Amino acid sequence: MDALAPHHDPTVPVQLGTTIMAVSYAGGVVMAADSRTSTGVYVANRVSNKITRVAPHIYCCRSGSAADTQAISDYVRRYVHELSLELNREVNVSVAASLFRELCYRNKDRLTAGIICAGWDAQHGGQVYTITLGGSKLQQPFSIGGSGSAYIYGFCDAAYRPDMTRAECIDFCVKAVSLAMSRDGSSGGVIRLVCVDRDGVERQLVAGDAVPRAWQG
């Protein structure tokens, strides 16, 4: 009964026990995420979408509380849209990341949100920003996050190259996320990918039965 309790208990938040990542390359970014959303040990949604649009060329990968990160990205989407109207052009990726930072930092005691904000802009090309739990904003060439990321730091550090092409980045993401999904009980389902570059956005999906499988044992 105890194992089922969280499912019935409204005080247990819906968590994105998650694997998310974003990789920048010359000309754009690739983002990837698993699709499992859980309450306790129950899979509340096995095909959820953790990569959320903030602007036409800016996306964020969400981890932590589903409610918190949805609310935050809704706010940022609105602020970014308002600013783009005022500027009469698309806003820079770092501006969206700063808004995430502002919200996460000012409300750090009330939020559980780990966000990777990534995208492409004409001024600085493909960029990846990590917004940590405490509300710091850090730019990185690539970033991994969520509970599953703990299992793939070694793989990512070894496999990452700064000179990858878009196709290589996609391959890198699929490998990394699939490895995390195979070891992290809170990650699973399908792999969703979002690629952003000068020409726009492309979404891809790796179905659950097409996710690459490594050594198991």
Next chain:
Amino acid sequence: MAGVGSGYDLSTTTFSPEGRVFQLEYANKAVELSGTVVGVVCRDAVVLAVENVLPHRFVVSGTLRRVHTVDRHVAIAVGGMGPDGRHLVARARSEAENYRAVYGEAIPARVLADRVAGYAHLYSLYWHVRPFGCTAVIGAWDAVVGAVLYAVEPDGSVYKYRAYAHGKGRTAVRTELDKVRWAERERAEAMREVAGVVERSRDVVKDKPYELEMVVVGERGVERIDRFTAAESGGERSGGGDD
């Protein structure tokens, strides 16, 4: 009430039957009567200059400023009433600081110009306030578009300019500005020419002594040019102490 505005000039809240708001025209008059203010966009910078007329010969030069730094990449030259300009500049500074705090990057010049204009416009709407008796000439270095120049008028209108002049010498200065392709000029050239244009617009016999205040805004930020003292550019007075 048989004056210029026939009773329609006491407040900004009432139009005249011809559709004019006299208080705004009087505010503009304050700008027309004061020292000339000039701005030009050259290739690598914006040059702002003000003919800063000294109110009295006892005044120590360099004490009253008409060109103010607003942020690392923005300066505002004030034509008209200096104190009114100072208030507008204070507003511009807080807009710039606020933008940086929220968005983590420098405020784009057009956004700043629009916000300053919006603020100035508020003072043309209510009976209990008086419009600004000044124009704010905004020179900025924009990360995307480079050197840009905007001017906000007392009525709250704002335009982007290649070159701008207002104040006492505006007619002569505008004629001279029209002869030069400023976008092709380097900053050093532009600075010299602007100084000359302002000096030539003056009536050597009638006009009071002045000092030329000049600020250049480029990629490196805001730079104040101290080289052109009134004496150098042909005025009657030389620069005094700076205390």
Next chain:
Amino acid sequence: MHTTEPIVTGASVLGIQCVDGVVLGCDTLASYGSLARFQRVRRIVQPGADWVLGGGGEYSDLQEVARLLETMVTREYCQEDGVVRAPRAVHRYLARVMYQRRSRLDPLFNSLVLAGRGRFLGVVDMYGTAFESHVVATGFGSLLALPLLRKAWRPDMRMEEGAACVEHCLRVLFYRDCRALSSVQLARVPAEGAIEVSEPYELGELQWHVAQTVA
């Protein structure tokens, strides 16, 4: 209330006063618990021309402090009167900020070291405790590095020696502090002249031959 426990954290910051200036040093790690999460992070910032700030503790709070100081410096820039706050004034300002925040039960979780022109070296902690000293170390460094710095310090020490001494301490911290890294950053703040903040670089001269003596 704000930070009740630090999440992403930086470790020690070291500083030493020399006859010709001050040297500041720290590693470039921001840890997430025991995970070495961000390994090329700048913990030394230079908002003004006359001083640098090195910080440990919660990284988001350090970014907040840096923003605060940048705003302060931008205001000075706009004033255009050539008056800027001296390092000692900035140090005191930081102490007031930190003390006010702790009094609101909303502290900034940082240990800060300020080094400035005119051989200034001072610390401020998360409670607003502030003092100046000729050698300074925060975090684990106050246990491991401070005795070493005190022993090495001489009144006629020059900045090259000071830098070598700080590097030595960072090496010791790398050996003995689980939250330290071998990638470091050094700031040289001469009494006169331009401040130099290095890019992150790897510590050299690491000694592991001692391992061979163990059976």
